[in-house]
Amino acid sequence: MTRIDKKPSGESTAVSVRGLVKHYGETKALDGVDLDVREGTVMGVLGPNGAGKTTLVRILSTLLAPDAGQATVAGYDVVRQPRQLRRVIGLTGQYASVDEKLPGWENLYLIGRLLDLPRKDARARADELLERFSLTEAAKRPASTYSGGMRRRLDLAASMIGRPAVLFLDEPTTGLDPRTRNEVWDEVKAMVGDGVTVLLTTQYMEEAEQLASELTVVDRGKVIAGGGIEELKAKVGGRTLRIRPVDALQLRPLAGYLDDLGITGLATTTVDTATGTLLVPILSDEQLTAVVGAVTARGITLGSISTELPSLDEVFLSLTGHRASAPQDTVPTDDREEVAV
Ligand SMILES: Nc1ncnc2c1ncn2[C@@H]1O[C@H](COP(=O)(O)OP(=O)(O)O)[C@@H](O)[C@H]1O
Numbered sequence: 001m002t003r004i005d006k007k008p009s010g011e012s013t014a015v016s017v018r019g020l021v022k023h024y025g026e027t028k029a030l031d032g033v034d035l036d037v038r039e040g041t042v043m044g045v046l047g048p049n050g051a052g053k054t055t056l057v058r059i060l061s062t063l064l065a066p067d068a069g070q071a072t073v074a075g076y077d078v079v080r081q082p083r084q085l086r087r088v089i090g091l092t093g094q095y096a097s098v099d100e101k102l103p104g105w106e107n108l109y110l111i112g113r114l115l116d117l118p119r120k121d122a123r124a125r126a127d128e129l130l131e132r133f134s135l136t137e138a139a140k141r142p143a144s145t146y147s148g149g150m151r152r153r154l155d156l157a158a159s160m161i162g163r164p165a166v167l168f169l170d171e172p173t174t175g176l177d178p179r180t181r182n183e184v185w186d187e188v189k190a191m192v193g194d195g196v197t198v199l200l201t202t203q204y205m206e207e208a209e210q211l212a213s214e215l216t217v218v219d220r221g222k223v224i225a226g227g228g229i230e231e232l233k234a235k236v237g238g239r240t241l242r243i244r245p246v247d248a249l250q251l252r253p254l255a256g257y258l259d260d261l262g263i264t265g266l267a268t269t270t271v272d273t274a275t276g277t278l279l280v281p282i283l284s285d286e287q288l289t290a291v292v293g294a295v296t297a298r299g300i301t302l303g304s305i306s307t308e309l310p311s312l313d314e315v316f317l318s319l320t321g322h323r324a325s326a327p328q329d330t331v332p333t334d335d336r337e338e339v340a341v
């Protein structure tokens with residue numbers, strides 16, 4: 001390919017952000033954000049509506065100038081080297097950016113031409129990416145006839161035309177149904193397998209867990225936590241003990257038994273009938289030992305027993321004191337204060 005600059009060699013940090021600030025009047029969209037994304041990894045930026053995720057992505061992709069702080073992508077400074085930077089990134093925004101009237105193939109070909117690819121290369125790249133994202137059969141149809149998932153796949157294909165070293169995905173699956181969301185996740189995983197570095201913003205805990213190896217949790221323009229996903233979950237403390245009696249009829253009696261035992265500080269158990277398991281929140285090793293001991297003493301035969309770290313939802317609640325709000329497209333982000341507190 002022609003115009004794609006080589007990444008500066010020896011660079012192991014693909015994205016580096018220091019003290020990034022962006023204010024809109026009184027609103028501190030970004031209020032001193034630091035983060036690093038290692039080359040070849042997926043960083044999840046997790047936060048509710050209005051946290052500052054899109055502002056961050058817009059600054060990193062040179063669409064918006066920061067008020068203060070520094071950021072580099074693939075070694076290029078967002079303010080001083082925007083032209084070079086744009087050549088090594090791909091961006092899929094929160095809303096579909098393809099031209100609805102044009103067929104899928106035409107969309108990709110045009111973007112290739114905009115990126116200065118010779119006609120022949122632009123054609124080949126369009127064919128290759130349509131194949132890759134399972135859109136070959138729909139290549140000649142206008143994008144307006146595509147399903148939500150097909151459109152999002154076309155979006156992802158479009159962001160891959162310039163063979164980006166760093167890809168920004170801003171809430172790639174918000175508003176998609178669960179099946180389509182899974183399709184998009186598979187595509188993202190495949191891209192990561194090719195060595196692309198990804199910075200992904202999301203409001204979905206499950207998405208971060210599926211795709212990201214590291215997380216930066218943002219809230220109201222500030223980083224409130226960061227690190228590996230497991231590390232972050234462990235930071236919050238508690239675990240959940242999951243017990244499955246072989247005899248499902250013993251589930252409820254066992255729950256009642258444990259709740260009545262009076263083990264110090266033990267919270268109420270939950271019966272999960274779908275999986276035939278009992279969930280016991282555990283705060284200490286002593287509690288764990290006491291619960292397992294009590295179950296054994298009862299002579300109940302167990303099919304399985306395991307402990308689980310808390311879900312990211314619980315992590316967020318414990319870090320911020322409020323739940324990460326579900327996407328609410330109808331609520332303007334400015335109303336976030338009322339929603340979140
Ligand atoms: N162009 C703008 N003008 C005024 N306020 C803005 C603008 N863009 C974003 N904001 C505000 O900045 C905050 C962060 O917005 P945004 O980065 O879009 O958050 P997120 O993507 O996490 O939902 C919000 O309070 C939002 O209302």
Ligand SMILES: [Mg+2]
Pocket residue numbers: 053054055094170171
């Ligand atoms: Mg956003």
